[in-house]
Amino acid sequence: MNGLDRIMAIVVKEFRHLLRDPRVLATVLLLPIAQMLLFAYAISFDVRNVPTIVIDQDQTPASRAYVQTYSAGGFFQVRGDAAGIGDVDGIFRRGEASVVVVVPAGFERAITSGAKADVDVIVDGSDPNAARMGQAYALALNRLYGQQVAAVWAEKQGLDLSAAGGLDPRVRTWFNPDRQSSIFLIPGLVAVILMIVCVQQTAVTVVRERDLHTAEQMVVSPVTHTELIVGKLLPWTILAFFDMGMVVAVGMLVFGVPLRGSVVLLLVASLLFVFASLAMGVIVSTIAPSMETANVMALMLAFLPGLLLSGLAFPLESIPVVLQWVSSVFPARYMVDISRGVFLKGAGFSDEWPQLGSLALYTVVALFLAVRLYARKVRT
Amino acid sequence: MTADTTAETAGAIAAIEATGLRRTFGATVAVDGIDLTVPEGVLYGLIGPDGAGKSTLLRMLATVLRPDSGEASVFGASVVHDPDRVTSQIGYMSQQFCLYPDLTVAENIEFFARLRGVPKAERRTRAASLLTALGLADVTTRRAGRLSGGMKQKLMLATTLMHEPRLLLLDEPTTGVDPVSRREFWQILARVRSEGRTVLVATPYMDEAERCTDVAFMDAGTITRRGTPAEIKASLPGRVLEVGAPDPRAVLAAIKGVDGVRQAHLLGDHVRVLWSGGNTTGLADRLVAVGITAEIDEIPADMEAAFSYLAQDAG
Numbered sequence: 098m099n100g101l102d103r104i105m106a107i108v109v110k111e112f113r114h115l116l117r118d119p120r121v122l123a124t125v126l127l128l129p130i131a132q133m134l135l136f137a138y139a140i141s142f143d144v145r146n147v148p149t150i151v152i153d154q155d156q157t158p159a160s161r162a163y164v165q166t167y168s169a170g171g172f173f174q175v176r177g178d179a180a181g182i183g184d185v186d187g188i189f190r191r192g193e194a195s196v197v198v199v200v201p202a203g204f205e206r207a208i209t210s211g212a213k214a215d216v217d218v219i220v221d222g223s224d225p226n227a228a229r230m231g232q233a234y235a236l237a238l239n240r241l242y243g244q245q246v247a248a249v250w251a252e253k254q255g256l257d258l259s260a261a262g263g264l265d266p267r268v269r270t271w272f273n274p275d276r277q278s279s280i281f282l283i284p285g286l287v288a289v290i291l292m293i294v295c296v297q298q299t300a301v302t303v304v305r306e307r308d309l310h311t312a313e314q315m316v317v318s319p320v321t322h323t324e325l326i327v328g329k330l331l332p333w334t335i336l337a338f339f340d341m342g343m344v345v346a347v348g349m350l351v352f353g354v355p356l357r358g359s360v361v362l363l364l365v366a367s368l369l370f371v372f373a374s375l376a377m378g379v380i381v382s383t384i385a386p387s388m389e390t391a392n393v394m395a396l397m398l399a400f401l402p403g404l405l406l407s408g409l410a411f412p413l414e415s416i417p418v419v420l421q422w423v424s425s426v427f428p429a430r431y432m433v434d435i436s437r438g439v440f441l442k443g444a445g446f447s448d449e450w451p452q453l454g455s456l457a458l459y460t461v462v463a464l465f466l467a468v469r470l471y472a473r474k475v476r477t
Numbered sequence: 478m479t480a481d482t483t484a485e486t487a488g489a490i491a492a493i494e495a496t497g498l499r500r501t502f503g504a505t506v507a508v509d510g511i512d513l514t515v516p517e518g519v520l521y522g523l524i525g526p527d528g529a530g531k532s533t534l535l536r537m538l539a540t541v542l543r544p545d546s547g548e549a550s551v552f553g554a555s556v557v558h559d560p561d562r563v564t565s566q567i568g569y570m571s572q573q574f575c576l577y578p579d580l581t582v583a584e585n586i587e588f589f590a591r592l593r594g595v596p597k598a599e600r601r602t603r604a605a606s607l608l609t610a611l612g613l614a615d616v617t618t619r620r621a622g623r624l625s626g627g628m629k630q631k632l633m634l635a636t637t638l639m640h641e642p643r644l645l646l647l648d649e650p651t652t653g654v655d656p657v658s659r660r661e662f663w664q665i666l667a668r669v670r671s672e673g674r675t676v677l678v679a680t681p682y683m684d685e686a687e688r689c690t691d692v693a694f695m696d697a698g699t700i701t702r703r704g705t706p707a708e709i710k711a712s713l714p715g716r717v718l719e720v721g722a723p724d725p726r727a728v729l730a731a732i733k734g735v736d737g738v739r740q741a742h743l744l745g746d747h748v749r750v751l752w753s754g755g756n757t758t759g760l761a762d763r764l765v766a767v768g769i770t771a772e773i774d775e776i777p778a779d780m781e782a783a784f785s786y787l788a789q790d791a792g
Binding site: 099102103106107109110113114117118309310311313314315316317318319320476477 | 539540541542543560561564565567568569571573574575576577578579580584588589591592593594620636
C-alpha cells in the first residue's frame with residue numbers, strides 16, 4: 098500500500114546515506130568489534146602476576162621455602178625483596194607492588210615446634226578489586242602451606258594423614274570454571290554494544306533531518322509519524338542484528354564463549370531490545386537541540402547505565418537500592434541477564450520469562466513515547 | 478485582478494483564506510493578525526523588508542508552524558485542525574536548502590516524489606521534463622550538496638513540483654539564482670499558473686513582484702498594502718525621478734530637504750527620487766547651486782519605487 102511504499106522509500110534512503118558516508122559505515126561495522134576487544138581485554142577481573150615484594154626477616158630454609166610458594170603459581174609475581182617494614186609505604190606509593198609479604202623472624206622456629214606462625218600479607222587497597230583477590234589468594238596459599246607443614250609434621254610423627262584432617266582450600270566456580278572474566282563479560286557486552294550503536298545512530302540521524310530542514314519537508318508530505326519512525330528504525334534494526342552476529346561470532350571464536358541456551362530466546366529478546374534502544378534514540382533526538390548534544394546524550398544514556406547499571410560489571414544486588422530502581426529505567430539490565438542466561442547457563446524461555454516480560458513492556462512503552470514525543474516536536 | 482473580480486470568479490473555495498493569523502517567538506511578534514484571501518489560480522506575491530514576517534506566514538500556511546491564534550484554511554481545510562488534508566494539496570519550498578546533500582539530484586527527486594505517492598512511471602517522465610526545463614538534465618547523478626547555489630534552488634523547485642500540487646508556497650525561491658535561471662524559474666511559475674494552479678511566493682526582487690497577478694506588502698507582521706502591481710504603483714503619492722550624476726552620493730546629500738522630495742535613495746549609480754512637487758526646476762536649481770551637473774529623468778513608477786515608499790512609509 099501507500100504507507101508501505103513510503104516506509105520503503107525511507108529505508109532505501111537511509112541505506113543510501115549509510116553507503117555515502119564511510120565514517121558512519123565504519124562506525125557501525127567496526128566500532129562494535131573494537132569496543133568488544135577493548136572491553137574484553139581492558140575490563141578484566143582476572144588477577145594475574147600481581148606485583149609482590151617479599152620481606153624475609155627470618156632468613157631460614159623454612160622461610161625461604163615458604164617464600165618460594167609465592168613465585169611458584171602464576172598469581173603473584175615476586176619482584177624482589179625489601180629491607181624492612183618501613184619500606185612498604187614507599188613501595189605502594191611508587192606502585193612497585195600491590196602486595197607485600199612479611200615473614201617475621203622466628204618463622205621456622207614456630208612451625209617446627211608445631212605452633213602457629215604469623216605471616217603478614219599487606220595489600221594495597223587502592224585497587225580494591227586486586228586487593229580483595231590478592232588477599233583471598235594469599236590466605237588460601239597460607240592455608241595450603243600450613244596444611245603441607247602439618248602433613249610433613251604428621252608424617253614425621255607417624256600419624257595417619259587423613260586423621261590429621263585440615264581444610265580443603267579449593268574453590269569451585271560454576272558456569273565459568275576458569276573464572277575468566279571475558280566469558281562472563283562478553284554476553285553482557287553484546288547487549289551494551291547493541292544499545293550504544295542503536296541509541297546513538299538513531300538519535301543522530303533524526304536530529305540530522307531536523308538540521309537539514311528535510312524534517313520540514315516530511316511534515317509537508319503525507320508520511321505519518323509512525324511510518325517515518327518505522328522507516329528510520331528498520332535499517333538500523335538490520336544493522337544492529339548484523340553487529341550482534343559479528344560480536345557473537347568473535348566472542349565465540351576468539352574468546353571461546355559458549356552458547357548453551359535457546360537461540361530463539363536470544364533473538365526474540367534482542368529484537369525487543371533493539372526496538373527499545375532505537376526508541377530511546379528517537380526520544381533523545383526530540384530532546385537534544387543539536388547533533389552534538391544528541392551524540393553526547395545518547396552516549397551517556399547508553400554507555401553509563403549500560404556499563405554500570407546493567408549488572409554487566411557490577412552485580413545489581415550490590416549497588417544501592419536507589420540505583421537499583423534507576424537501573425530498571427534502562428533496558429540493558431534485562432537484556433544482560435537474558436544474554437548471560439542463554440550463553441552461559443543454557444537458559445530458555447521458562448528461565449528468563451520475567452526478564453523477557455519486563456523487556457517487552459519496556460519496549461512497548463518506549464516506542465509509544467518515541468512516537469508521541471516525535472509528533473509533539475514536529476509542528477511547533 | 479482585484480478583490481471584486483476575485484469574489485466573482487471564485488464561487489469556489491479560495492486557495493488560501495486566513496483570518497487574524499498571529500504567531501510570536503518569545504517576545505517577538507512575527508505575524509500580527511493577518512487576514513489574507515488568495516483565490517484559486519492567481520500568482521500572489523509577498524513582498525516586504527527582511528523580518529516582516531513573510532516566512533512565518535508561509536510556514537504557518539504550510540502547517541509547519543502552528544499559529545498562536547487565528548485560523549487559516551487551504552482549499553477549505555484548516556491548517557490547525559486538518560493539516561493532513563492541507564499538506565496533500567500543497568508544495569512548500571523553504572528559504573533554506575531542504576534536501577539531502579549526500580543524495581544525488583535524481584535520488585532526492587525520486588525520494589520526495591515517492592513519499593508523495595507519485596506513481597513510478599510518472600516519477601520518471603515528470604522528473605525528466607522538470608529537470609530539462611530547469612537546465613538540470615546534465616547533473617542528475619551529481620550529489621545535491623555539490624550543486625551551485627542556484628542549481629540547489631532549482632532542484633528544490635523541481636522537487637516541490639513533482640507531485641503537481643494545487644497550491645505552491647515558495648519562500649524566496651530565487652535568492653542566489655542567476656538572472657538566466659531566474660527567468661527559467663518564472664517561466665515555470667507562469668506555466669504552473671496557466672494550468673490553473675495557485676502560487677504564493679515571497680520575493681525580495683521587485684521585477685518578480687511585477688510579474689505577479691496580486692501583491693501584498695508586509696511590514697512588522699501585518700499586511701499594510703495589497704492589490705495588483707498596477708494598483709500598488711498607482712498609489713504612489715508622486716512621480717518617480719531618476720537623477721544621474723558622476724557622484725550620486727553628493728546628489729543625495731544635496732537634495733535632502735528640498736521641497737517636493739518625498740523620498741530619495743540610491744539605486745545602482747542613480748538617485749531615485751519620489752517627487753510630489755510640480756515641475757522639477759526646484760530640484761535642478763538646488764543641484765546647480767551646489768555645483769552638481771546632473772541629468773533628471775522622469776520614469777514610469779515601478780515596484781522598486783513602490784517598495785521603497787511602502788517600506789519607508791511604514792517605518
